[in-house]
Amino acid sequence: MNIPFVDLKAQYLSIENEIQAAINDVISETAFIKGKYTAKFEDEFAKALNADYCIGVGNGTDAISLSLKAIGITHGDEVITAANSFIASSESITNAGGKVQFADCDKSTYTIDPVKIEEKITPRTKAIVVVHLYGQPADMDAINILAKRYNLKIIEDSAQAHFAEYKTELEGWKKIGTLGDASTFSFFPGKNLGAYGDGGAIITNNPAIEKTARMLANHGRISKYDHEFEGVNSRLDGLQAAILSVKLKYLATWTDKRRKVAAYYSEMLKDIPEITIPYVNEKTKPAWHLYVIQTKNRDGLSQFLNQNGIATGIHYPIALPNLKAYEYLGYKPQDYPVASNLQNKILSLPVFPELTKEQQDFIISKILEFHKKN
Numbered sequence: 001m002n003i004p005f006v007d008l009k010a011q012y013l014s015i016e017n018e019i020q021a022a023i024n025d026v027i028s029e030t031a032f033i034k035g036k037y038t039a040k041f042e043d044e045f046a047k048a049l050n051a052d053y054c055i056g057v058g059n060g061t062d063a064i065s066l067s068l069k070a071i072g073i074t075h076g077d078e079v080i081t082a083a084n085s086f087i088a089s090s091e092s093i094t095n096a097g098g099k100v101q102f103a104d105c106d107k108s109t110y111t112i113d114p115v116k117i118e119e120k121i122t123p124r125t126k127a128i129v130v131v132h133l134y135g136q137p138a139d140m141d142a143i144n145i146l147a148k149r150y151n152l153k154i155i156e157d158s159a160q161a162h163f164a165e166y167k168t169e170l171e172g173w174k175k176i177g178t179l180g181d182a183s184t185f186s187f188f189p190g191k192n193l194g195a196y197g198d199g200g201a202i203i204t205n206n207p208a209i210e211k212t213a214r215m216l217a218n219h220g221r222i223s224k225y226d227h228e229f230e231g232v233n234s235r236l237d238g239l240q241a242a243i244l245s246v247k248l249k250y251l252a253t254w255t256d257k258r259r260k261v262a263a264y265y266s267e268m269l270k271d272i273p274e275i276t277i278p279y280v281n282e283k284t285k286p287a288w289h290l291y292v293i294q295t296k297n298r299d300g301l302s303q304f305l306n307q308n309g310i311a312t313g314i315h316y317p318i319a320l321p322n323l324k325a326y327e328y329l330g331y332k333p334q335d336y337p338v339a340s341n342l343q344n345k346i347l348s349l350p351v352f353p354e355l356t357k358e359q360q361d362f363i364i365s366k367i368l369e370f371h372k373k374n
């Protein structure tokens with residue numbers, strides 16, 4: 001049996017007619033840039049997240065750097081983000097003109113640790129880019145308390161967390177998107193809500209951030225050839241928006257299916273002593289962009305699964321402070337012990353809505369077989 005890491009073709013085939021109709025509409029109306037399909041999706045996505053504003057942008061990386069610029073990050077401002085993430089979380093800080101500071105993660109939730117954040121705060125710290133890694137919401141209540149105490153802004157990197165939920169102390173359960181000053185999403189094809197190309201969005205309830213971010217993403221313009229400042233060209237195009245509108249209708253069902261897959265893995269793998277299954281904080285309902293286990297013999301297990309036709313991933317094999325790109329900061333792996341330890345043990349198993357019970361049973365049986373032999 002061959003099991004891919006994610007099956008975009010299977011998902012497309014399940015909604016083929018609707019997607020083709022949406023694409024035809026956009027082309028026949030030539031609504032390619034800034035047209036009605038983009039506005040429609042922005043509206044729908046904001047509503048789905050119970051937010052006031054959504055700004056469609058070119059990708060999830062721009063969404064972060066544009067949000068940082070919109071909250072006023074300028075040269076030399078320090079911004080703290082997670083030591084374990086995709087490089088977009090930190091790269092966008094540099095792109096916005098800020099200075100990257102990493103904070104280590106919690107060893108059970110894998111999300112940024114509020115205690116470690118506080119250790120990194122200096123008088124120059126202006127913001128935190130919180131990452132809801134793997135679709136697991138970060139500890140937002142604790143992080144919001146820090147933000148208040150130190151007067152920091154919060155950007156949520158929600159690229160992996162569409163429809164993840166967090167139970168706030170004050171307001172109960174909320175979908176990820178409005179727990180900070182702005183929240184950023186990626187619609188890269190493999191994300192939980194994926195376009196058929198690049199795409200991203202900024203979500204906010206703050207009208208000033210909305211206005212500035214929208215202008216920044218569109219050459220700083222207020223009208224066609226009137227520009228208040230320089231921005232960039234980073235827009236969600238009409239074709240991607242129309243495709244996303246179709247897919248958004250299914251996102252709740254797809255998220256539910258991911259949760260079922262994750263629950264079944266955890267049930268079936270929890271008694272294997274060598275494996276640590278994902279820990280789920282009771283204040284969260286993860287979106288399960290990734291299902292990540294820990295095991296000492298990670299490379300042996302992934303090789304065995306790959307030989308049996310099962311694709312796996314590592315997210316991510318090198319913690320951000322250990323990358324060559326951040327050599328200039330001068331960190332050693334022991335400066336970020338949790339993230340540095342995890343990079344050698346984590347393994348991502350296939351998790352996507354279209355994964356069948358047979359496929360999942362096959363994956364589980366191979367993991368059990370590996371541990372009987374070794």
Ligand SMILES: *Cc1c(COP(=O)(O)O)cnc(C)c1O
Binds near residue numbers: 089
């Ligand atoms: C995918 C991803 C991004 C970047 O999104 P793009 O649309 O690829 O630019 C940012 N942060 C995290 C955590 C991601 O997984």
